[in-house]
Amino acid sequence: MGRANEQTGGNKGGMTTVWRSDDQSPGARMEYISHAVADSLVPFELRPEDQTGFRCEIRTADIGALRFVDISAPDSEAVRGVRQIRRSDPELCTVHVQLRGHPVVEQSDRQAVVHPGDLAFVDLSHTSRVAGSAHRQVSVMFPRALLPLSRGDTRDLVGVRLPGRRGGAALVAGLVRQIADNLDEYAGGARIGAAVLDLITATLAAWTGRDALAPVQRRHVLMLRIEAFIEQHLADPGLTPGLVAAAHHVSPRYLYRLFEPQATSVAGLIRARRLEHCRRDLIDPANAGVAASVIGSRWGFPDPAQFSRAFRVKYGVPPGEYRRLSLQAG
Known part of the structure; x- marks a missing residue:
C-alpha cells in the first residue's frame, strides 16, 4: 500500500x-x-x-x-x-x-x-x-x-x-x-x-x-x-539462533518454543529477512553498479555461491537474473 x-x-x-x-x-x-x-x-x-x-x-x-x-x-x-x-x-x-x-x-x-x-x-x-x-x-x-x-x-x-x-x-x-x-x-x-x-x-x-x-x-x-x-544484526554472518538466544538470556530450546506458533523458525526468519533486503537492493537503481555478490555480503551472505542458491530457492532465479528481469519490467 x-x-x-x-x-x-x-x-x-x-x-x-x-x-x-x-x-x-x-x-x-x-x-x-x-x-x-x-x-x-x-x-x-x-x-x-x-x-x-x-x-x-x-x-x-x-x-x-x-x-x-x-x-x-x-x-x-x-x-x-x-x-x-x-x-x-x-x-x-x-x-x-x-x-x-x-x-x-x-x-x-x-x-x-x-x-x-x-x-x-x-x-x-x-x-x-x-x-x-x-x-x-x-x-x-x-x-x-x-x-x-x-x-x-x-x-x-x-x-x-x-x-x-x-x-x-x-x-x-x-x-x-x-x-x-x-x-x-x-x-x-x-x-x-x-x-x-x-x-x-x-x-x-x-x-x-x-x-x-x-x-x-x-x-x-x-x-x-x-x-x-x-x-x-542481519549484516553479521555470525547471526545464529544460538547468538539470538544468548543475547536475550534464554536457552536455544526456549527460543525454538517461542517460534513454534510462528510460520517460520528462527533461522528461517533470519534467512528471509536477509533475502528480502538483498532483493530490494538489487532492484534499487542506486545500486545499479554494485555487484550482486557485494549486496549479498552486505546482508550476511559472505559466500556468493551460498547466496545465489538461497536466492534462487526463494525467488526462482539467481540474483543477477532477478535484477535483469526487474529492470526490463520497470
Whole structure:
C-alpha cells in the first residue's frame, strides 16, 4: 500500500488521514489545524510563534486500539488546560516519541526537555503543555483503561524524560518510527497494535519498577525484542539462533518454543529477512553498479555461491537474473 491511499485535507475513510496547513489560506490555517488536533488527539490551545507563516502537517492512523498521530510543527506551544479537558475528556493517555527537535513536555508541576529518540508519557485527563522550536513527534494514544498501572504509577511517569538510547524505550522509539514512516502498511493492524501496547506497557512498568505484564504479554514483548535484534544484526554472518538466544538470556530450546506458533523458525526468519533486503537492493537503481555478490555480503551472505542458491530457492532465479528481469519490467 502506498501514498495513493492517503486521504488529505482532513478527509477520512482511507488508510491514513492527513491534515496539511498548506491546504488552507494563511488566515484559515490556525482554525484548521486546531480542529485537526482536536479531531486527531484531544483539544489543545495552540500558540504558534508566527500565526501568519504557520505550517504544520498531521498524519493519523488507527492501529488496533492505538491511534498514531505523526505531527510536524513549527515553533509553537500546545496547552491542554482545564477548559479543554472540560470540553473533552475521553480518558486517554499518550506516549510521545520524539523524532526531531527538543521540546519541553510539562505536566504535574514537572517538566522535561526531550531529545530525538526519547519518550514522554502524558495523561490527557490532566493539564499539560508541550512547547519548543520546530519539531516532529509521534503520539501513540490509547485508552487509560488499557494500561495496567495504578494512578500512582502514572503520576510518577508524567513530566519526565524516558531516555531512548537503550532498553525498552529504544525499542519503542525504533518501532514507532518505523510504523509512522509506513502508516499505510500498518493501519488497521490489530495484532501489531496489541504488540506495540504490550511493549509500551513493559517499558513504562520497568520505569516505575513494576512488572505489569501477564505471561502472554511478556512473550509478545520478548518476540518483538528478538525480531528487532535480528533486524539490527542481519549484516553479521555470525547471526545464529544460538547468538539470538544468548543475547536475550534464554536457552536455544526456549527460543525454538517461542517460534513454534510462528510460520517460520528462527533461522528461517533470519534467512528471509536477509533475502528480502538483498532483493530490494538489487532492484534499487542506486545500486545499479554494485555487484550482486557485494549486496549479498552486505546482508550476511559472505559466500556468493551460498547466496545465489538461497536466492534462487526463494525467488526462482539467481540474483543477477532477478535484477535483469526487474529492470526490463520497470
